[in-house]
Amino acid sequence: xxxxxxxxxxxxxxxxxxxxxxxxxxxxxxxxxxxxxxxxxxxxxxxxxxxxxxxxxxxxxxxxxxxxxxxxxxxxxxxxxxxxxxxxxxxxxxxxxxxxxxxxxxxxxxxxxxxxxxxxxxxxxxxxxxxxxxxxxxxxxxxxxxxxxxxxxxxxxxxxxxxxxxxxxxxxxxxxxxxxxxxxxxxxxxxxxxxxxxxxxxxxxxxxxxxxxxxxxxxxxxxxxxxxxxxxxxxxxxxxxxxxxxxxxxxxxxxxxxxxxx
Amino acid sequence: xxxxxxxxxxxxxxxxxxxxxxxxxxxxxxxxxxxxxxxxxxxxxxxxxxxxxxxxxxxxxxxxxxxxxxxxxxxxxxxxxxxxxxxxxxxxxxxxxxxxxxxxxxxxxxxxxxxxxxxxxxxxxxxxxxxxxxxxxxxxxxxxxxxxxxxxxxxxxxxxxxxxxxxxxxxxxxxxxxxxxxxxxxxxxxxxxxxxxxxxxxxxxxxxxxxxxxxxxxxxxxxxxxxxxxxxxxxxxxxxxxxxxxxxxxxxxxxxxxxxxxxxxxxxxxxxxxxxxxxxxxxxxxxxxxxxxxxxxxxxxxxxxxxxxxxxxxxxxxxxxxxxxxxxxxxxxxxxxxx
Numbered sequence: 001x002x003x004x005x006x007x008x009x010x011x012x013x014x015x016x017x018x019x020x021x022x023x024x025x026x027x028x029x030x031x032x033x034x035x036x037x038x039x040x041x042x043x044x045x046x047x048x049x050x051x052x053x054x055x056x057x058x059x060x061x062x063x064x065x066x067x068x069x070x071x072x073x074x075x076x077x078x079x080x081x082x083x084x085x086x087x088x089x090x091x092x093x094x095x096x097x098x099x100x101x102x103x104x105x106x107x108x109x110x111x112x113x114x115x116x117x118x119x120x121x122x123x124x125x126x127x128x129x130x131x132x133x134x135x136x137x138x139x140x141x142x143x144x145x146x147x148x149x150x151x152x153x154x155x156x157x158x159x160x161x162x163x164x165x166x167x168x169x170x171x172x173x174x175x176x177x178x179x180x181x182x183x184x185x186x187x188x189x190x191x192x193x194x195x196x197x198x199x200x201x202x203x204x205x206x207x208x209x210x211x212x213x214x215x216x217x218x219x220x221x222x223x224x225x226x227x228x229x230x231x232x233x234x235x236x237x238x239x240x241x242x243x244x245x246x247x248x249x250x251x252x253x254x255x256x257x258x259x260x261x262x
Numbered sequence: 263x264x265x266x267x268x269x270x271x272x273x274x275x276x277x278x279x280x281x282x283x284x285x286x287x288x289x290x291x292x293x294x295x296x297x298x299x300x301x302x303x304x305x306x307x308x309x310x311x312x313x314x315x316x317x318x319x320x321x322x323x324x325x326x327x328x329x330x331x332x333x334x335x336x337x338x339x340x341x342x343x344x345x346x347x348x349x350x351x352x353x354x355x356x357x358x359x360x361x362x363x364x365x366x367x368x369x370x371x372x373x374x375x376x377x378x379x380x381x382x383x384x385x386x387x388x389x390x391x392x393x394x395x396x397x398x399x400x401x402x403x404x405x406x407x408x409x410x411x412x413x414x415x416x417x418x419x420x421x422x423x424x425x426x427x428x429x430x431x432x433x434x435x436x437x438x439x440x441x442x443x444x445x446x447x448x449x450x451x452x453x454x455x456x457x458x459x460x461x462x463x464x465x466x467x468x469x470x471x472x473x474x475x476x477x478x479x480x481x482x483x484x485x486x487x488x489x490x491x492x493x494x495x496x497x498x499x500x501x502x503x504x505x506x507x508x509x510x511x512x513x514x515x516x517x518x519x520x521x522x523x524x525x526x527x528x529x530x531x532x533x534x535x536x537x538x539x540x541x542x543x544x545x546x547x548x549x550x551x552x553x554x555x556x557x558x559x560x561x562x563x564x565x566x567x568x569x570x571x572x573x574x575x576x577x578x579x580x581x582x583x584x585x586x587x588x589x590x591x592x593x594x595x596x597x598x599x600x601x
Contacts (some may be wrong), residue, residue: 052492076498083496089352089488090543096485103486104498108479156497 001159008058029189033202036212042195076104080153081162101155127151142169163194179205199253278554289330329458334557339519341556344530349484358516358530361420365427366396367520386521393517452577453524473515481545528586
């Protein structure tokens with residue numbers, strides 16, 4: 001499923017626009033990483049793409065249809081989102097939370113079907129949360145909770161997956177696990193849009209990178225096109241060594257603390 | 263320590279259904295007039311035996327049976343409202359009265375008692391209108407220009423409107439300058455099932471049926487709402503639609519219950535908690551279980567209220583608070599983190 005962002009502008013209040021005319025086209029099965037400093041509009045763009053926020057100008061299209069014409073349930077059958085922070089109101093178990101991912105596919109009073117159960121089991125496998133199944137979502141660690149919410153999004157069996165800084169609370173092994181889900185989206189052709197701070201991780205996992213600054217898209221392209229030391233300096237105000245790893249062949253960004261003299 | 267894989271939902275439901283039946287019969291047998299169990303049953307089912315007097319029959323059929331049924335209805339209405347409010351506000355401290363319903367109803371009831379002599383028709387009507395007015399004002403305040411409802415504003419608006427209506431009620435009580443009317447108002451505010459008759463049961467049954475039915479329809483969406491408003495949206499639940507329907511259902515349930523029995527406290531707060539500990543937070547189980555438990559709790563509280571100082575009768579709200587508050591404190595102390 002392809003996603004198009006057309007001239008999207010959004011402001012939480014009139015004085016401070018968060019997005020100023022963003023254009024972005026994501027092909028079906030493509031993964032795009034959103035990078036940029038704090039407050040550059042990454043999270044807002046994800047929320048607008050998810051349909052949770054309505055842009056003042058511009059249109060979001062899923063496979064050509066404007067998202068504003070779809071009901072929340074229709075959107076949720078196509079698109080899943082893992083938010084940056086999410087707290088649970090009550091003491092649901094991890095499995096119960098993951099099963100909530102089936103809500104858009106299930107009738108209001110329907111019992112869990114075999115299809116539901118398979119989707120939940122697969123999602124728990126992929127998100128590596130099997131051993132958490134009966135634990136309370138409020139009793140697990142931040143990283144574990146993040147994986148449970150990823151599991152919930154995967155149980156939705158979406159065509160489009162939006163991830164808002166999903167690796168923040170994760171240890172190295174689970175960062176890699178998480179990003180490998182982004183990387184090998186498989187035959188399913190999952191389209192991924194991910195906001196992420198770790199530029200090197202972004203370069204490895206994403207097909208393309210969009211660099212945002214102050215609500216505008218500065219440059220979009222392949223990791224090696226976008227991640228240059230001049231772009232990093234211009235947008236983040238940081239000196240960084242940028243290169244291509246000799247064995248992995250992917251772009252890495254190494255911020256230079258020594259050069260700052262501090 | 264948190265392994266609660268299988269929750270004993272079904273057994274608890276059947277246990278509670280049994281408890282409802284036991285409560286029903288106990289409520290008919292127990293009272294200030296002593297009626298032997300055999301005679302109570304005979305009166306109930308219209309069996310002719312030598313010992314059943316017409317007085318027994320009237321007490322059982324016209325006084326105790328409607329009173330027990332009203333208790334079941336009011337208790338379940340308050341408990342389910344509590345579940346819905348706690349789910350809506352994602353806060354285990356929310357009660358059916360969080361939007362100022364109790365204060366609005368009290369003002370309406372006080373007006374009816376002072377100016378319409380608290381007639382059987384105007385008292386419930388006044389209470390219902392007052393309750394609905396309070397919620398409508400709060401909802402109107404919380405609905406922003408973008409037509410979205412801010413749950414935060416709902417809570418604050420509820421506090422403010424509740425205080426305003428309480429002030430009006432206090433003023434009315436002050437104006438009444440003591441006397442019988444004052445004690446009527448106070449007794450009504452403390453709550454009780456003393457006005458039970460078949461008409462009140464017949465009025466309340468369909469309202470409670472529809473209200474609990476509506477909350478059950480939205481039970482799954484309430485589960486989704488515990489992900490937050492945005493989280494609920496991402497699994498296809500429109501939080502604004504959900505809020506609107508739940509407010510309608512809980513206002514109907516609470517206002518009708520309060521109109522018939524006054525502002526009985528603690529049921530809507532404690533029962534959802536206790537049931538959540540027993541069956542977990544899934545609203546598809548929590549709603550029916552709370553309905554049954556809330557009904558039983560009120561019937562037993564009412565039995566205590568009727569008998570402990572018999573022939574005098576305590577306001578049942580005193581009993582529910584006496585039983586509910588210490589139990590709630592016990593829960594906080596022992597399982598605080600899990601509430």
